[in-house]
Amino acid sequence: MLEPVTLAHVAREAGVSPSTVSRILNGTANVTPEKRVRVEAVIARLNFRPNPQAQALAGGRSLSIGVITPSLHSTFYGEALAGIEAALDDTPYHPLVISGQWRTEREQEALDVLLARRVDAVILLGGILDDEILQHVARRVPLIAVGREVRGLSECCIVLDNAAGMRLVAKHLLSLGHRQFAYISGAERQSDALERRHAFLGTLQAAGLTVPDGLIQVGNYTEDGGRLAAQRLLDTGLPFTALACANDQMALGARLTLYRAGLRVPEDVSLTGFDDVVTSSLMTPPLTTVRQAIYDIGTVAAREALNLLAGQPVNRQLFTPELVVRDSTAPSPSPSPAEAQA
Amino acid sequence: MLEPVTLAHVAREAGVSPSTVSRILNGTANVTPEKRVRVEAVIARLNFRPNPQAQALAGGRSLSIGVITPSLHSTFYGEALAGIEAALDDTPYHPLVISGQWRTEREQEALDVLLARRVDAVILLGGILDDEILQHVARRVPLIAVGREVRGLSECCIVLDNAAGMRLVAKHLLSLGHRQFAYISGAERQSDALERRHAFLGTLQAAGLTVPDGLIQVGNYTEDGGRLAAQRLLDTGLPFTALACANDQMALGARLTLYRAGLRVPEDVSLTGFDDVVTSSLMTPPLTTVRQAIYDIGTVAAREALNLLAGQPVNRQLFTPELVVRDSTAPSPSPSPAEAQA
DNA sequence: CTGAAAGCGCTAACAT
């Protein structure tokens, strides 16, 4: 285990003081070109990298940006993480990721750990922490929230127009002639889940249609939640020709239930999701969904965090959703003669 | 932005020296019960958390464990990451994740960054770095490699018995009566891809069967690679009734190609994967695959890393694979009369 | 423009 080379080594080797090396490293002050060249040569030769721990301690910045994600193995949040990492790539900052696992205590704990690690900023992906707590945190450290609205912090929120997106879905389904709908919603505590559901039901209502209570089930944005919710839907025995899910992961789970029940997609029931996770285009059949450029949103979140750090004002980012029509939706099956008579 | 409370504050407040507080924090030495209680009370009241940066600098340990993963948004590696995070949860250590994106330079860079950050150990998930480089790294910092064999470092490798797993698949397919096979392999540079392919082809050979060159295509362990490889397979026009893929993600991609081509799974072609990623059980139809408990492997990797840190010897971990039969495989379709005559 | 010196918050000998 070799001894790591320190700034002091470099200074000695180059025949200058540590401060000079530091200044060159940070561009803090002007240095004679010849010294700069000399020092830079030594840095390169020794392959010196400043110790971030020491920099953090002395400089008061940790050079790391905390990220709280609900899950590490979610196709959706994984993409966001990839975007954040990519955006931070050319900067001296590094993401420090902790998962909250959809549990308030875990999220709180994650926040504590990140603050203890003195992260310079925090990016919160989704999550269920109270607005009050977040407002408090935002006072200690620059905060960016993705995919959720935080009261009093709307400038720092990067959100998608959920209502507009879900309206697109509802209209698409209506235009295909569907009249009997089922809906799988996200958890009530999440604002985006509420927005999506409200927009879906609202659009149908505007068209003079309602969805019976039994055909609205709550999943929790996970594949398994979707699978179970779809089962409850079928258990009601109520008819429907279109099933809209509040996100792609639940649509994937629901699709399994439909398969097991011998229902064909889209011949028997049209299925839709929301988010356009990468795997959705690979489903059988490929899923009709709403594109939310989550990777890009991740990069924007990281950049906004950097801006906040630099003391620049952030301005609210609202992403526009886009309907992606694939094979999982088709015209409503014409009712069988018997049903038509009924 | 409140001032963080420091160990010095706690010491003053409790009327003891900083060292005493430190000792209590680390359990380094015995402290009078009464003092301990007093100090602990103050710690709780002030909600004090030691600054990890300072601990790192003074103690020579960063309390973080570097993790290099090929990808942040992979269902497979995501699970491993979740396992690692979970195993580290009750320890003072924290994972620092960087993605290598299947590019040697990126992996090298990731390694450099982690070493610069003075991580206490490194866990390498898959990856394509040369064995020589890893041997060198292992001399500087405890290293655990997951899913790959590193020459001269076999003790630190956590691997699955790839050959045994793929043999299970081949035998399963043979027992279903299949005689015409196609195979989608991982990249040549990865040892596990090689092992799996060799085992598959070897088992068929032992049964007196060979696979024509055109029906062996190389993907790169990604969904898209599988999709493309499957297309090349179909383009050859050669017949096959079973398609084995070297991992689940490629099987998912291949499944899309089959769907587009109007081929039914498993009626027209049986499809298999490897890994048993969570989403595989949700495919339409659910995928027959080899279970590799990747989450568990992640936790073991983290624990082994901790062991290495503690100076305890690690012993080579070999996981045993298990066949999971689902709906994507079925008896070989009886050849049509025309084919039977040919 | 540059060096000397004083910490950042903590740990780890070294004393006592």
Add this chain to the structure above:
DNA sequence: ATGTTAGCGCTTTCAG
């Protein structure tokens, strides 16, 4: 058992 004293590697006044 506990306090005192040095640093860890770097940044940042403060002089010059």
